[in-house]
Structure formats: C-alpha cells, structure tokens
Amino acid sequence: MPFIPHTPADEQAMLEQVGVDSIAALFAEIPAELRMGDSPALTHGEAMSEMAMLRWMGERAEQDAGLICFAGAGCYDHHVPAAVWDIAGRGEFMTAYTPYQAEASQGTLQLVFEYQSMMCALTAMDASNASVYDGASGLAEAILMAVRKAARKSRSRRVLMAETLHPHYRDAARNIVTNQGVEIETLPMAEGRCDLQRLPGDAPLAAVVVQQPNFFGLLEDVDRLTDWAKGQGATVVGVVNPLTLSVLKPPGQWGESGADIACGDGQPFGAPMSSGGPSFGFICAKAALTRQLPGRIIGQTEDASGRVGYSLTLQAREQHIRRGKATSNICTNQGLLVTAAAVHMALMGAKGLAAAASASRANTLRLVERLTAVKGVRQLFPGPCFHECALALPRPAGEVLDALLDRGILGGVSLTKHFPELGNALLVCATEKRSDNEIDAYAKALNSVIAG
Amino acid sequence: MPFIPHTPADEQAMLEQVGVDSIAALFAEIPAELRMGDSPALTHGEAMSEMAMLRWMGERAEQDAGLICFAGAGCYDHHVPAAVWDIAGRGEFMTAYTPYQAEASQGTLQLVFEYQSMMCALTAMDASNASVYDGASGLAEAILMAVRKAARKSRSRRVLMAETLHPHYRDAARNIVTNQGVEIETLPMAEGRCDLQRLPGDAPLAAVVVQQPNFFGLLEDVDRLTDWAKGQGATVVGVVNPLTLSVLKPPGQWGESGADIACGDGQPFGAPMSSGGPSFGFICAKAALTRQLPGRIIGQTEDASGRVGYSLTLQAREQHIRRGKATSNICTNQGLLVTAAAVHMALMGAKGLAAAASASRANTLRLVERLTAVKGVRQLFPGPCFHECALALPRPAGEVLDALLDRGILGGVSLTKHFPELGNALLVCATEKRSDNEIDAYAKALNSVIAG
C-alpha cells in the first residue's frame, strides 16, 4: 500500500483495540445513502510505482522541454545558485508546517525574519510580511490595505491603476478587490509610460498603483507620480521586480517621502519558471501600515532566560484569530519559496543581484539591437528599457512566435490580446542566462521567419 | 574570490597578526628557484561563474544524453528511488569526512553499521566492510585476503579465476595482485559457463573465483564449484551482483558450507551509471576472515553511561595504524555510495529488490525474444540467463552498435575485444526501467540495421 505502513497484523490489532471488526465499521456514521459504494467511481486507474510515475510524467515534461526562452512578462529565466534548492529542498524546511509552535520552528522563523530584513533593505520599507500567493494577488492585498487606511480618512474606495501595469495583475487585482466595492480606474499611457498629462483630479483616491520597470520594461517617472499621488492623499503602491531593486531606486525612496507599499513577485529570487508557480508575492510597507499587512509576520523575541528567538507576531491581524475581521483570509502562503529567496539573496548579495540585473539588461539591449536589425522590426516605444522591451513586428506576433517555436525558440510574449491597439507587438526579454550564441540564434531565426 | 571569504580588510589584519607584510612572504621557505614565478603557467583561463560553468558543462552533458540504454556488463540502468539521493545528498552525509571522531559521526557510523548488516543478510556472510573502490579492485582485495589466509596453511599463491568472469575484473585484479607475486590461472569456459570438465587438479590453490550470474548473464553451478574448490583447500570468492541476491542463492550458502568471501559492485543499489563511477565495491566474509578484511569496519559499542554507539573498529588492520603491515592501503573508500545503497536497500526492502530483479529478468527475456526474431540473430549460449544475455549477430557487433546509435539506442556491449573467438557477439541487458515501447523500438531498429 503506497505510503501506508500498516501490515495486516497492524490492522488487525488496531481494529481490535478500537473494538470494531472491519475498517468499514469505522465509517458507520456516514449515512448509507451517501456512500460511493464498494468500488469508488474513480477511473484513473491502477497505482503506478514511483518508477512508472516518473516515466509517465517524464514523457510529458520532455514534450515541452528544450525551448530557449526569451519570454519575460512577469516570469524570468534567471540563474538560481545550486545551493538554493539544495538548502530549500531539505526536509526540515520543505516538510514543516506553518511555524505555529515557535520553539520547534526556529529554523523557518529565523529564516523568514532574515527574509523580511532583506526585503526591507531592498525596498527601503520598514516591514515585510512572510509572503502572499503571488505578485498579482499580492497587489490586491496591497490595495485592500490602502482602502482600509482610507476608510479612516477620505473613505475613498477609488484606486487608480497604471495602464502600464502587467495586464494579468490588473485583472487579478480587479477580480479580487471589486468584491468589496473597490473601484478601479485606469491611468492611461502614452508611448508605453504613464501619461502624466492625464492624471485625474476630481475625487479623492485611496491608492495609486505604479509598476517600475513597467510591463513594457520601461522606467516610469516614479518620483513625480509618487509626489502627485501623495498630494491627492492616496496611498502609493509600487509594484516592483525585486531583482531590479539591486540597481533601481527603491520604492521607499520614490519622490519626496517614498511610496507607502512595495509589492511584487519574488520569482526572480530563486524560483524556477515552473509554468508561473509556485513563486511568491511580497508586500513591504512603511511602519504606519504594518498592522494592515496581510498574512504571517515574524517578530524577534526572547525566552525566559533571555535567549533570542522568533515567533509569529501581530497575529490579531490574522484569520485564525480575528476570523471575519482579519486583514486577509490568507492562511497557507508561499513559505518554501521565501526560504529559497532568502538563501538566494544571501548567496547573491547586493553585488550578485546587481550583476544579474545588469547582465540581464546588457543581454536585452544586445537582443534588441540584433532583432531590430531585422527588416521591419523596430523598438515600439522610445526611451530606455530595463530588461524587457516591446518590439513592433511586420507580421502578427502570434504567427511569428509560432514559426520561432519550430526553430526551438520561445520568442517572447505577444501583446496582441491585451493591447490590440499596439498592432503586431511583441515583448522580449533576455536574462543573464542567455548566451551570445542564443541571442544570435534568435536574430537569425527571426530574420528567416520574417523574410520567409 | 570564489569560495574564499577574505575581504581586503581581513587579509590586512591577518597579515599583521602573523607579522608579515604580504602573502608572498608566507612562502619564503620555498626555494626561489622552484617557484613558478608571478603568473602561474596555467592556461585554462578565466574563472567561470557557477552559471557559466553549468552552461559549459551542460552543453557537454547534453552532447552524450538521450540514448536508450540496453548495455549492462557490470553497470546497470536501474531505478533509484527519489528519496535515495535526497537523503545521501544532505550536507551532513555528503560533506563529512571519514568518521574518525566517532561521537561527532554517529550518523555515518550507524548508517554504515546498518549497511554492513544488510549486506551480510543479502550475501549470507558474517561480516562486511564499509566498502572498497569498486567491484573489480574489490576482487583484488578479496584475492589478497585469500592469499594471506593461505600463507598460514598451503602457502599457495595460485588463484583460479573463471573465464566467465567480467574481463575488466580479471584485468584489474590481475594488475593489482600480481605485484605481490600472486599467479592467476584461468578456468576455461564451455558454452559460456565454467567448464567443470576442466577443473585443474595438480597444485594447491589459494582461491577460486566464480561470478554468479556470470559475465554473460548465465548461472554457474556454484554449488558444485564451491564444493570442489573447498575440497582443494581453496578460499571460495563469489563475485555477485547484489541485486540478484534478492532472488538467487547467497554465496554464504553455496554448496555444502558456502563460499568464504562475497564481493562485487554495489552500483545496482542507488548509484546512477555515471560513466561507471562512483559506485562502490563490497566485500563480505565468513567470520574466520573478518580480520583479513581491508578498509573500514564499523562496530557497535557503548559510552560510559551505556548508550549504544558506533565506531571504527579493528583498526589494527588498517594503514593508518599498521602502515606496511595493514591488510590493504585503502584509506578513502566510497562512503557516500554506501550511504545511498543503505537508503536504497531500506526503501526497496527484500520485496522491492526482488521485484526489480524479476522485472529486469522479465524485460531481458522479452528483449531477447524480440531481438532473436530478427533474421540472423540468435542467443549465443544455451541455458537460462538472468538479466543479461549474449547474442550472436550476423554482422560485426561494433558496426551494429554504431548504426543503432543513429537511432538513439545504446544496443549493448560488443564482446569482440575480449572474446574474439565468439564471433559477432553482443551482450544485451534490459533493466526494469526499459518499457515495452523501448524494447520494441530496439527490435525494430535492429531489424532495419541488419536488413539495411
């Protein structure tokens, strides 16, 4: 019996102890008419051995494998130091539960405390939680924080969101927060960046949400946006790629007094692409918002003899204590990915992260240079991009991507679905992992696709 | 500086403490004329980052990858439960040294004690060491054990080795033991098995070496061979594939009183093929030979308060104590592979090992059936084989193997080099990992190669 240790003798002895004569008898309280009957209506078949399962899944994994990845759009093919998952994959981290029993969970607790410290350093914020699901759902939580804050002042439930924000983030956040009557408005873009000419001026805003670098890989004028938003009494939410914060100004320092909340997806810190999950969402905030944070937070404390230790703190924000009055319903978070991220940051250090960010940008610049040398391909928007860039193609992006697949290349992400008005637009990215050869191969392939 | 933690400030402070003004000064005792000079004569180039190194090695690994393996001949493509290397790869096992400090090494020590117990159970022997390098060099050690034993009785240095033994084992053992004046004679084969008609009868023998199943996958009459050899006063050394011992009679029970030494390669227990290494050699012996064993042996003992613990024992056999009088020069062994093997055996249990052995045999039988359906291909020797089988081909084995490579198949091992007298002979093997589809693919490919 896979994963069940009971021998027939165990089973017999245990049934005797319980005082019943069959396992079926243990289910006597279930009304008979509800029972599935003797043979469960499952059709998925005979048990596979581990070996057979690995073969079955291996065949499927193999089917999709081997593309050279030039897609980004919120999920990036960065190098992960080998030590990261050797550590995070240790049973002590991987198979522990949420650290409810602090004394038996100091490993996870101290690690998350260290993670919180690192994230605060990167974002220039005062507090970090222990993770939310991902960047998109995390943005929803950040908005709800702002709305709760506004409830005590302007009572506004209006949120202004940049059109240059990742469209999936916009969708997910909207799908979540509108259930609570939050209204989302869009700050339109001009040439791929927030149109500072079209800032609304009428009613109070609970929050303004800006992404840096934005969905197109372009840099927003976050200082001006922050200052303007603060002038409107809004909470400023910066959606950031944490890797870029190794070289870009941290949200806590945007404008005169900094954004109030920094959130985003931690995928660039140790999470393989893995079809987009698991990664983790992070939320960091200025001190005034600490008690509005959703989810777990770890604090440092002591035992009776003064030894330093760590435990879950401010639990009165959480569902298991406050139930309907909690700051969020989140319970299980993305702990193991935070473990990986902490080890990743410790191994990379500020220097390693800056090197990876810079190398990604250098590769993307080279890629753009090579691709725009192909006839009919040009950079879609003016201005410097970071490590993603939108291109205009002479043919529909979907067709081009399809043809590139035949050449073993995942050529980027088509912008057609979310931005049809941009024409044949493609978002490309080359991380530090892309070699010159791979970049050349892409350029060659694109050339032949477009010529052909 | 990769892997070196010193900052310039560290370096400076440490040099001051030492009282020298440069690192170069620390090497002052090295005669100047011997020094390599300022720039070392290394040409292998600039340091690669971990990422660049993984790309470089990844490209090379990829070059050789993807063949479906039907080769055996001492190295087998068995399934290794995922847990095996998740455990063996833990830093606590992988980055420890030989357990000289027993109290700080109970993990490794108890595990090896358990390993020794498992190997004794499988081989029906009384004692096991903690490993030697591999099956072939281990055989040399076993022969030297027998010779040392004989030195106290017959003083014979003659060893009779079956021709049906793996030719690489014969070579390696000969290369090692002849330095000590040991003479190796060969027991010839008939139809792929030891020729019982041609047993020598003249002079005393120190040892007789038989492999079961033999190199061709055939079963020897180990009972008769053992009884005969014992009658000659020889120590009987059984070279065995430990996986097959899950179903085959253990060496300790061969004949009337059992073989004296069982040795072989532990690769089928948790070691990936990995170009043939690292795996490990095991040596188990009857009680009378315990003190002749080479290498580390773990014993159970106690501390002052009666707690059970484990430590290296019978160290007076070893080079670090006995120097020139040691039973062997072995120091570093193949510990981590023993770790993997112990976990492997614990996870598989007797039942799992028997299942893997049986499935390997079933697959090999199916393979042989399918391949011998190809015109001109036949089983080379009569009699049942275990999970390897020698085939006669209508064309040179090397050519056939080469053509199979183009079809993604590693079709086995050519016997031409070591047994030219056998003609176009090929040794094939299908472990439990080979699927019906893969076996069919091989048959189809062979058909087209031979027809073509």
Added chain:
Amino acid sequence: MSTIFDLGQPGRNAAAQCAGPDGEALAGLPEAALRTAAPALPEVSELQAVRHYTNLSAKNFSIDGQFYPLGSCTMKYNPRGAHRAASLPGFLGRHPLAPERASQGFMGCLFALQEILKEVTGMAAVSLTPMAGAQGEFAGVAMIRAYHRARGDLERHEILTPDAAHGTNPATAVMCGYTVREVAVDGNGDVDLDALKAAVGPQTAGLMMTNPSTCGVFERQVVQIAQVVHDAGGLLYYDGANLNAILGKVRPADMGFDVLHLNLHKTFATPHGGGGPGAGPVGVGERLLPHLPVPVVARNEDGYRWLTEDDIPGTIGRLSAFAGNAGILLRALAYALMLGRAGMDRVSDFAVLNAAYLATRLKAAGFELAYPNRAATHEFILTLAANAKAHGVSAMDFAKRLLDFGIHAPTTYFPLLVPECFLIEPTETECREELDRFVDAMTAIAEEAERDPENLRTAPHNLPVGRLDDVKAARDLKLRWMPG
C-alpha cells in the same frame, strides 16, 4: 544563533554567484531612477550561507523528522518521487506564457489532475488555479456571488458558517463582500439544525462548512442542512480541508454541495514548506459552471487548450498572474498516480483507523474525548480541561512539553468551542508504533502534570530555545534585523 547579517563583512561575497558586466550595462538609464546606495543585504561567503541555513534547518520540526499530528493540517508523508517529478527540467523550465502548442505535456498533466479531482469530488468541473485553500474559498464564494448576481438576485449579503468553522471561512466571506453569521454547533459536534433554520433567509447567499467538521466528527445531517440552505435559495460551499477522512467514501457532490475547494497540500500530500505553497483547486456543480475561475484546461481532438475569459464569459476571472501553483499541482498528480484508484480509498481507511486507534488508546489512558459518543474520523479532539482544572496546566503547556519528546504538538485551541482543546490528526502514513509513542508521551506528561506541573508550564526544555515570549514580540516589535 547569529543572523546571516551578523556573519557578514563589508565587501565579502560568494564570488561564483557574481557574474555580470561591470558598470556600463546601466548606461542610458536616468540618474534619478537609480539606487544611490547598495541595499544592506548579507555579505557572506558561499560556505557561510550554506552552513548558516543548514544549521538553521536543524532547528525545525518537520514531517521528515518528527511525528506531526497537527489536526486539520493533514501532515502526511510527502513523497520524494512527487518532488522529483515536479522538478523535471521540462516542467521547471516551462514559461507560463509558452504557446499551447509547446505546452501539451504540461497541460495534459493538469487535465489529468482535473479529471481525478472531478472523480473524487463528484463535481462537474474543476479549476486548478487557486493557490491555497483560502484562495479556493475566495474563488468559491466569489462564484456564489456571481451566481446570485447573474440571476439578478442582489439582496443576498450573508454567508453562514458553523461557529466551529476554520477562520478562513468567515474571513473569506468578508473578502468577498459578505457579512458572516455563525451558526451554533451542538454538544455532539453537529450543526444545530434549528439554529440553522432560524438563520437562513432571503439574505442567505450560502453556507460554508466542512465535513467531517472541524470537531472531528462526520456531520450526519448534511443532507438536511443542504436542504435547508437550498430551500432558502442559498448555495452550499464545501471546505475540502478534511477530505482525507472521506476520500473514496463519499463525494461532496453527493452530500449536496454546490462548490468546494481541495487542499492538495493536505489530502494530496504536497509538502507544506514551512508555511506554503499549497494549492486549492475548486470544483463546481452545474450551477456554478459558468463562473469558474480561469484558466482551465480543456481537451479536444487537437489536444489541450486553455479556457479563458473568452470561453467562460461569466468567469470570476483570474486570481493570480498565471495559472496557480503549477509545481504543486504536478506533485499532487504524481501522488494520485502512485495511489491509483484503490489507493484513494485506502487513504481514508487508514487515516480513520489511525485516528480511531489513537482516540481509543488515549481514552483508555485516561484522557477525555471532546465527543465521546462519536466515532473519530481522520481526526478527533481531546479536551484537557480536567487536567487544567486539577493541576493548573493548560493545553498549551501539554503542547510545549510534547515537543520535548520529539513530537510536534497537535493543533491547540481550535476549534475554540472546546475548552483546552487538542485537535489530533495522525494521518494514514504514520505507523502504529509512532502512535503508541504518542500515547506514551501523553501519559508521561499527564503524570508529570500531577507531580511537577511547573515543568510543563516552563516547557519546552530540550529545544534550541525555551518558551518564547509572544507578548514581548508583539509589544517591542522587531520585524527586521538592525545593525549593532
């Protein structure tokens, strides 16, 4: 233990991880957009980092190291083979936005999992995208909301839950814009049917409950409850956290539920990771089909394809950037494949046998069951109220002392309605000897409670730290490392 920050020295780093162009890669970026000082991250060598985190890990209890009978959490063995499967390069290297044509292997896996989950729940369709149980609850309640709205039924503003419900249930209802009304549970752990009848009305959007309930007993009136709620026009939400008790025995659909989530990190054995990640797929009956969250995988002659907003116009939409915790879904599928049809049934067989055995033995050892007249399901509740009264020791003290025995404490003080409560869930992957060890430890602690209660109150004694001061943690907030 020092923090990783304390181990650093200015300028130290793991050089093999620092590969990048020097300087000019940032050329062209506006000065104002750049960071002026490097972030204060750890500055350690690779060995220091590896050693630090290796040693930190040793301070955790985990399934791989300890018995972990944490009620409601289903801490069962997490097969390493499933981890291996999900870690295959083809899966780890797949970009979430890779075209369908280059994703058939992955999508085939998701489809297979959807089908398996449909079968074990009896629901009409499944969406795998929610990233944990609570997000599944959110999706479920949002669908209930969408359903009522789609019918123009706009007055329903209330979600009912048993008062024993898990905290995520009311919290979720609120996140979906509902108010919550709690319904009492009776002395046998069943919902008070009269109270329920009194509570339902035209304001009722739905009821959220789990079965077996959080009291560790099977809700016998589930059919009646469904009737009452349905009659009032509400829908029934099934919190799948307790599915381990009934896998292969009863399908939530057959109990009358309209929508549910599953916790794959519980029932389907994916590791909890010290807090996550999990996966909380939702299943729906016919009524909620039009509102299923996207993406979902469909199959047609040409293979697998994603269903999006275009295919399900009434969808509540996407809830995350991509398609949920794909890697966790793959682990759950691997587990399901290794169990097979018969294995599903055995999960509940032995989960319940283990709980029943443990309950019986603890009772025989003198402990008080909270619901002595009820059969244990996959979990059961002890109340230590008598011990508390007699010796001034709390369930918390018992819990902390258990840690000293190398056993993780059961869930304490949940559900809140049972005083000094221990919610105990052994799971099917623990062997009898381990359960016996638990009984021995509990017995020893109960004896100690008489002899030396102070030793319980100051426990644990054998762990890296003694009992931690939670009040201080919340009062003198230290949420990040500070130099010096």
Added chain:
Amino acid sequence: MSTIFDLGQPGRNAAAQCAGPDGEALAGLPEAALRTAAPALPEVSELQAVRHYTNLSAKNFSIDGQFYPLGSCTMKYNPRGAHRAASLPGFLGRHPLAPERASQGFMGCLFALQEILKEVTGMAAVSLTPMAGAQGEFAGVAMIRAYHRARGDLERHEILTPDAAHGTNPATAVMCGYTVREVAVDGNGDVDLDALKAAVGPQTAGLMMTNPSTCGVFERQVVQIAQVVHDAGGLLYYDGANLNAILGKVRPADMGFDVLHLNLHKTFATPHGGGGPGAGPVGVGERLLPHLPVPVVARNEDGYRWLTEDDIPGTIGRLSAFAGNAGILLRALAYALMLGRAGMDRVSDFAVLNAAYLATRLKAAGFELAYPNRAATHEFILTLAANAKAHGVSAMDFAKRLLDFGIHAPTTYFPLLVPECFLIEPTETECREELDRFVDAMTAIAEEAERDPENLRTAPHNLPVGRLDDVKAARDLKLRWMPG
C-alpha cells in the same frame, strides 16, 4: 537511536518502490540457484526510512555544518554548483561502455581536467583513473616497478619513506610487492639528509614523500633529496595530499618528482562523503609515460578517444572496472573552471594565510607549536605534551572537548613522531571569524584543563553519545544487527 531494522514489521514495505512482475519472471532458473528465504532486510515504510536517515544525518558533523580543521584532509567547502554539474542527466545517464562517438561531451570534460592537472603539476601526462589517493599511490609505485622491470633492473625491492609519512605510503609500497624502509625526519620537520644518503642504494626503487611534509612544513631540501634518490637510480613519488599548500606556487615536477597522485577530494574540493568517494589521478614525467594506467583520454582531429592497452603497451593496466570515479572527476573539473587560472594561485595564498594566522594566534594564546622555527604551510602542528604532563589530559581529551564547542577536532596523533599532536588545517574557505572562534574554544579548553581536567577526560558532553568505548567495540565484536 533505533536501527532501521528495529523499526520494521514483517510484511511492511515502501510499496511505491515495489514494481515487478509477480512470480513467473524467474521461471526457467534452476531451483538450486534460487534463494530459499528472503534476506533479512529492513521492512519499513517510505516515511520511516526517510525519517530515520534524516534524523541519523543530524548526528554528523560535516563541512556544511561545522568548522572541520582536520589536518591532511583539506576539508574545504564543496561547491554545490560542482555537485549540480556532475548530476546533470547527461552525465549521470552515461553508460561507461558507450561508444566514443556517443561520449564526446564526457570525454571532452576528462581531457580538460587532464590538461589542468598537467599544468598545475608540471607533469607530462595524467591518468584520471585511480579512485582515491591510495589507489593513485598504488598506480604510481606500480609504474615505478614497471619502469625498473622494463629496464631489466630487477634488484630494486625497497621503497623509502620519511618516518612521518602517511600510512598509505608504506602500505602501498607493500601492496606493490616492495619492502619499506623509513627515513628519519629531523627536529625541524625536514628529512634527515644523512640518514637518507645512508639508506639509498641499489635496492632502492624509489622514495615516496609529500611536500609540504606531514609535519606541516615545506621540505626545503627537496632538490637535494631528489638528487640523492635519482643518483641511486631510484624514482621520486610525490604524495599530492598536501598540494593545497603550493597550488600555483611550485610544481612537483620542478621539485624533481617523477610521478605523483593528487587527491581531488582534497585540493579540488570534491565532497568526502563520510569516507569517500575520492579521486586520485596520477601524473608522470617522461620516464613513466609508457606505463600510465588506462584508460586515458587523447584528442586528435576527429575528437576524443580512449587510450587503452593497445596504445600504451607498457601500461600497468586498468585498476578498476571502468574509468575511475567519473562523477568525482566532473566535480573537480567544475571546481577548477570556477577558480580559473588566478583562483588556483589564491587557494594556496589563503590556505597558508589561514594556517599562519591560526598558528600565530594559538601560539600567542600559549599553545606550543611543534615546529616553532618553521613557517606554517596550509597546516601546522601543535603539541599538547605540556598540557598533558601538567594536567593529565591528552590530545584526545582536547579533541573530544572541542566537539562540544561545535568544532570538529583536528587530526590527532598523526604524524606519530610529535607527542600529543594536533595537526590543524583550516583551509582557505574558512573566514577569519571562524578561526577566531577556534582560538577561543582552545583557550577555554586549556583553562578548563587546569580547573577541571576530568571534564576533558570525560568529554564530549553535548553530543548524541558520550565518549565511546573503542576497546569494547573491538573485543565484543558486533559488526551487524541481530534480531532481539
């Protein structure tokens, strides 16, 4: 802790690992060849096995967990990246007998490693096949033997070693059929040149030594020694265990050595695995080229190919079934690639700086250096004889007490000629703070030796077991688990 056997129950198993045809697969095999009873292997569940070995692992010191200044063993950080590289599926899945055409990637790696090792040693050729240092020694001495025999020089039956030599040196000589004569080392750790001159003669096949010597000092007369041995017709063997001290500084070939082995598990940072595996490649000068053990990788226009007995007819032959510890060789190559040319040089820079710093600080703390007039190399020796005399505590007691501080003990009682000896090798991958911690611990122990020597004699006190009775282990031999 229980053994894995004690955890079992008849009939229990990890069922997901039991896949095979029932019964008839063995049909056709002679009854007499079959086993009559299943072997008494553990009968445990998968969780039991994982938990047992996870918890066992916690009872080990290791580089990943502790400072491990074990002299002569070079316990440096084992890069995880190198482990990852060697674990690439293309490497793990390669069959050793795959044809050359399907092995160019792997063979290219071996060739690259051969070249790097040639460069750092100055030797003319390298064979990677020996599986550890001692097998490298065997190969080296066997080549010396083959050399003399090939020249018809059959009378040379003796190998010289310094009396401080590592035990494998004399043991190897004997395995190669030689007798051993030990040459005294003087009070400064150098070989006594006069004693050497007296010892050499027509019977001398060669001399085995390492440099820096096992006394932790650089043998300054190495050129003279080489001269003496060569003049007598003998060859010089270099034991590469101490190469960490001179990497990038001096090449053994330039010191006059004819043949050597390297311990890649020391100098090239491959993990020691709790005992192994290692890799002990041999390098040779021109004279021994004809005798190199096979296989070796060569490169020509068409790519890489194996050199075998056919190419090197004078070879001492193969020493193992295949091509040595391939996976370890790949790790060493990965390490060398990450160091690059400059990194090689830095290894000895900082290995020596760390040792010199530690020696200086320990001396300042009152400890006695065995060779106070000599510069430390990558390692150095303390003699605790004074402490032993004054307080009745031995180097062993110091060693055991160090374990209580979470520091692995240095090598004790080797080399034997230094009384109460601690051979200390910090390696270059440890940071200064760790060295300081070692000094603090030693200082505290030395103080304790005065105050409470019994506490040293009964150490360790903080480990899973107290000091183990080695005498009992050897007397009441228990080498395997027995039921009940």
